[in-house]
Amino acid sequence: VIVGGGIAGVSTAGSLRSGGFDGDLTLVDVGDFPYDRPPLSKDFLAGTKDIKQIALQPSQWYDDQRIRLVNRTAVTALRPREARVELADGTLLPADRVVLATGGRAARPPIPGIGSERVHVLRTAGDADRLRTALVPGAAVLVVGAGLIGAEVASTALQLGCEVTLVDPLAAPLEPVLGPELAGWLHDLHTGKGVTTVRAAVESFTDRGEHIEVRFRGRSGEWSYAVVVVGVGMVPQTALAEQAGLEVGRGIVVDSGQVTSNPAVLAVGDPARTRREARAEHWEAAQHDGARAAATLLGSDAPAPTAPWFWTDRHGRHVEAVGHMEWADRTVVRGSFDDPAFSVFGLRDGHVVAAAAVDDSTAVRAARRMIDRRVPADAGRLTDLSVNLRSLLRG
Incomplete structure (x- = not known):
C-alpha cells in the first residue's frame, strides 16, 4: 500500500510495475486523483490549465498497471505488525509493506492574524482554486516569501492584473542554490516587471473586513492589501509515522534505500530524510525516492545517484x-x-x-x-x- 498520490507515490507505483512487481498494489490518495503540484503556482493558478490537465497519469494508466486507486479518503493508522492499513471509514487494507508518500502541508508561521480568510497558502489544488478567485484585476496582493513558490505566485498574480508586493527579509532569496549574482538578478527581475519588493519580515496581520492591514517589522505604519499569500516553505506530514512509532526527526528518518526504522515501512518524497542529510523538497528528488523505494522492495539495484536538480518559472x-x-x-x-x-x-x-x-x-x-x-x-x-x-x- 502506498499512502499519498504525489509524484513520489505515483513514481513508486510505476517503478514497481516496470521493475516486475506482480503483487497487489494499492495507492491511497485524499484527492479525486493524483495531480502534479508545480503547475499550481503557474498554469493552474492562472487558469490556463484545469485539474485534469495536470493529472500525473491518465485514469486508464492505473487500470493498465493494475494499481488499485483508492481516492477521496485518508489513511488514519498504520498497523505494520498486523500487516494492515486503516482508512478514515474504518476499512482495513492488507499491507505486507507500506510506502509513506504523505508529502507536506504549507507552513504557517506564528504571525498574529495569520488565520484571516484573506491570508492564503498554496499547497493543494483547493488552495489554488480559492486563491484564484481572489486574484482579480486591480487587487492589491502581498506575497510573503520570495523563494520558489512566492516568486512564482507573484509572477502569476501580476499576469492576472493584480498590483503585487513581494516581501522577504533576504536581499537575494535563493542565494545558497543560485549564487549571489544570479539570485540578486532574479529578485531584481520582479521590480523590472512592476512588482514592488520590500526587504522586511511581517510582524502582524489585522483583518479589517474589506482589506487586511500588514505591519512590517522595523517599519512604522501599516500597509493595506486585499489578499495575502504566505509562501514560506512546507512542514512534512509525519503524523502517521509518529503514530506508528517510527523514528522521526525533521522528517521521517530513512536509510539509503528509503526504509524507515520499521523494515515493513518505507518513506519517500518531501517527508523523508536520511539521517545525515536534509530533506530534499523538489519534484525530481521525490521521483528518485520512488525509484529507490521500488528497487528496495524488488531487491534490485537502486538507480545511480545524480546531482540534485530543480526548475522554476517567473515573468x-x-x-x-x-x-x-x-x-x-x-x-x-x-x-x-x-x-x-x-x-x-x-x-x-x-x-x-x-x-x-x-x-x-x-x-x-x-x-x-x-x-x-x-x-x-x-x-x-x-x-x-x-x-x-x-x-x-x-x-
Whole structure:
C-alpha cells in the first residue's frame, strides 16, 4: 500500500510495475486523483490549465498497471505488525509493506492574524482554486516569501492584473542554490516587471473586513492589501509515522534505500530524510525516492545517484539549477546577464559542482553530466560561447 498520490507515490507505483512487481498494489490518495503540484503556482493558478490537465497519469494508466486507486479518503493508522492499513471509514487494507508518500502541508508561521480568510497558502489544488478567485484585476496582493513558490505566485498574480508586493527579509532569496549574482538578478527581475519588493519580515496581520492591514517589522505604519499569500516553505506530514512509532526527526528518518526504522515501512518524497542529510523538497528528488523505494522492495539495484536538480518559472523566464552552488569556491558566467539566455557555473578544485541557467537548459544538462562523471573543467572553455559544452564532457 502506498499512502499519498504525489509524484513520489505515483513514481513508486510505476517503478514497481516496470521493475516486475506482480503483487497487489494499492495507492491511497485524499484527492479525486493524483495531480502534479508545480503547475499550481503557474498554469493552474492562472487558469490556463484545469485539474485534469495536470493529472500525473491518465485514469486508464492505473487500470493498465493494475494499481488499485483508492481516492477521496485518508489513511488514519498504520498497523505494520498486523500487516494492515486503516482508512478514515474504518476499512482495513492488507499491507505486507507500506510506502509513506504523505508529502507536506504549507507552513504557517506564528504571525498574529495569520488565520484571516484573506491570508492564503498554496499547497493543494483547493488552495489554488480559492486563491484564484481572489486574484482579480486591480487587487492589491502581498506575497510573503520570495523563494520558489512566492516568486512564482507573484509572477502569476501580476499576469492576472493584480498590483503585487513581494516581501522577504533576504536581499537575494535563493542565494545558497543560485549564487549571489544570479539570485540578486532574479529578485531584481520582479521590480523590472512592476512588482514592488520590500526587504522586511511581517510582524502582524489585522483583518479589517474589506482589506487586511500588514505591519512590517522595523517599519512604522501599516500597509493595506486585499489578499495575502504566505509562501514560506512546507512542514512534512509525519503524523502517521509518529503514530506508528517510527523514528522521526525533521522528517521521517530513512536509510539509503528509503526504509524507515520499521523494515515493513518505507518513506519517500518531501517527508523523508536520511539521517545525515536534509530533506530534499523538489519534484525530481521525490521521483528518485520512488525509484529507490521500488528497487528496495524488488531487491534490485537502486538507480545511480545524480546531482540534485530543480526548475522554476517567473515573468516568462525559465530557470534551472543543478548541484550545490554553496560548495563552489568560484563562479563563472557563460554569456551575459544582459543576454536572452545565460548560465552560471560553480567550480571547486577544477570541477563543476553546480550550475544555474536562465533560458538555457542545454547548459544545465551538460553541467549535470560533468558533475555526475567528475569531469575536469576549464573555466575559460566553460565561458567561451564558441565551445560546444558537450565537447567538454570528454574532459
